[in-house]
Amino acid sequence: MNWLSKLDTIDPRWVYIIMAVSLVFPVLKPLGLAITIDETTTVPVYNWVESLQPGDIVVGDIAFSGGSEGELGPQLQAWFRHCMTKGVKVIMVAQWNTGERLGYTLLEQTAKQLEGEGISAEYGVDWVYAGYKPGGTTLWRQMQIDFWEACAETDMLGNSFQDLPLMHRFRKWDKESSKGIMAFVAGSPGLPTYTTYFPDYEIYVGNVAVQVPGAMNTLRAGQIKGLLAGLPGGAQYEILLDTPGRAVKLMDAQSMGHLWIMALVILGNIGYYMKAKSRDQ
Amino acid sequence: MLNLLVLAAEAPEVKWGIFVPDDSTIAGLFLALTMGILVYVMIQRARAGLPIPEIRRIAGLEAFEEAVGRATEMGRPVHITTYYQDVGDYDTWAFWAYLAHVAKLCASYDTRIINTNSEWLTMTVNEEIIRQAYLEAGRPDAFIPDDVRFMSDWQFGYTMGVAGMIAREKPAANFLVGYFYAESLILAEAGALVGAIQVAATSSTAQIPFFVASCDYTMIGEEFYAGAAALSKEPVIYGSVVAQDITRVALVALIIIGTLLNTAGSSFVIDLIKF
Amino acid sequence: MKREVPLVLTFVMTLLRFGFEMLNPMLTYEISEGVRLFSRISFSVTFMYCMGLFMGLINLTRVHGNTIRRRREHWIYSVWLLIVMYGYAILGLFFGGMESKPFTWIYDAVIVPLDSTMFSLLAFFIASAAYRAFRIRNVESVIMMVVAFIVMLGNVSLGEVLWSSEAFLGGFKGLKDWFLATPNAASQRAIGIGVFLGSYAAILRVALGLEKRYLGGID
Structure with a gap:
């Protein structure tokens, strides 16, 4: 039984190697495990976009950077695809300067795909990327009063708002001009900007998995209406849109990673028990 | 609220x-x-x-002195960080109480203190606090300005820098005090791998499970603020x-x-x- | 004087901020046509932060310059750090700006993958941390482990295979949803209220000049 007690102190390098294999293997050879749609978190986001009329404006926020792109990128792309398909206009802002360029790249990629499929996703007409504007949360307050002034009347690419037809319908960020907010958040600044400054708006959130427990109370209280939770949230949205993509593909890897963690916990406890037993003897 | x-x-x-x-x-x-x-x-x-009324005893607070003492015995440095909180943030103000406490302990025990930063304005105040602690301990020459370090304002640039520093300098005590995000577990595990005593104090509810799993002591929620007040030891x-x-x-x-x-x-x- | 001026400034700025948050005439006050006081102040804060960046730059140059000069261990990495830092800044400032091809290429092809790589380390560290932490030492740790297993299985497809959401109690997913939406949400909110009260007391201490460590002192 001596070898069993060694399970109490497995070398971290083995832990890391097996974790790497558990994550990489299902990406190369998908297992095709079923994905269940979450009625309380994902479906409200989908239904909200479905309920919007063509021409309605919604505001999206990029509050993440490369680190959380794996989880939030697929969510953003699926949601943006849904809006464009429905003819809903999207104005994007970015609370994180480090994710500004990344957000644009992801949206541009999806817009090109949509154009290829014959769905209109023209920049300036169907969507605008105002980008990151320094000034923190006080600037978000200013955007409510005068969006154009707060953004210095330019988008991320340096285009004047005057030259972007969509922006002429959005001088002020209020409940009349926008039909809701979709914030993709990975930390701070993030969701509290909206629950504090936009408490009576329709707020929806795309969140990294680690933040989901922290956001659940806002969902329960009705302060946010829907929540895309990490990679499963993105995968479920892709399935709802009937366009399975990157998130669906990565879900198997997540399952296997979880399985290894559970195995480790069990092995660690066997080792702990055996060690304690041999010590008692 | x-x-x-x-x-x-x-x-x-x-x-x-x-x-x-x-x-x-x-x-x-x-x-x-x-x-x-x-x-x-x-x-x-x-x-x-x-x-x-008295403030109740907070277990993690005593751990600061214990950890600095252990670092002194081992002849290894102490590391303290608050990640990315700016000077106008109340988490930073609470952090400064802990920094002042740790800096005073380090200055009086003649132990090296390393402070890593992701916010440049906070860093300058941190430097002043540590310098002042050494000055009051009568050891102004022992203060090493290069040990107050700006890593990067990029979350994972900072994380990489701090994890690398922990692996190289092997601090015997690792204090993670403030509001943390995804870097919390990486920093705490880097500390665990070099065998440091780790004390975390955070108001970030999302990171509490990570700190509880990786650190020896974790002060959660408003214990973090109450602890800062308790360290002041001023009735006001x-x-x-x-x-x-x-x-x-x-x-x-x-x-x-x-x-x-x-x-x-x-x-x-x-x-x-x-x- | 050196200490009094910042204390008075802090108090006045707190009042000003308070006013902007609460009072409509202050929030919409225009110093000249179309120019709001609030927007000017928020721009000045932005400007101050941008200037603060230079302090970070100076510190990094000083720390790593000293490492190179004294040939400390791993000094070659300090050389690389300074080349990358100044090189990327010069590229953005003088060669086509932030929308230029080389600048955006470095962002897309180097910074984003590096960022993702660091974030993905969490997957490895969570495994080693869970392995160390989840030991059955007492009743509480058993409860913690059982709940962790349910939430993990409820989050992934594997849980659906093992215990379907169509089955009794909604399977792992149903239990996970309950844990997240009820005990978790309640405790998160309770901690949130506590954090707010603690932080608000901290704000009052600084605004009233009871806590002065931001001036660099230790008391």
């Missing part, structure tokens, strides 16, 4: 003209003023030597903690009354909070 007390509900239509027409503006003003008065009263009581600072606890009791009462009234069909308390 008042939006933490109620479910999303229709706010009363009527607002006082001069106030910003957002939910809870006036209720928020009332709460702010009430708490301001309470803090003032408690501080006056403390100054006059009248009895005010104690006064503010007592005031916040009285407000907490009042808020709990408000929640219970609101729940009962709402169950009975009255939205009086909700309207009050939303006003």
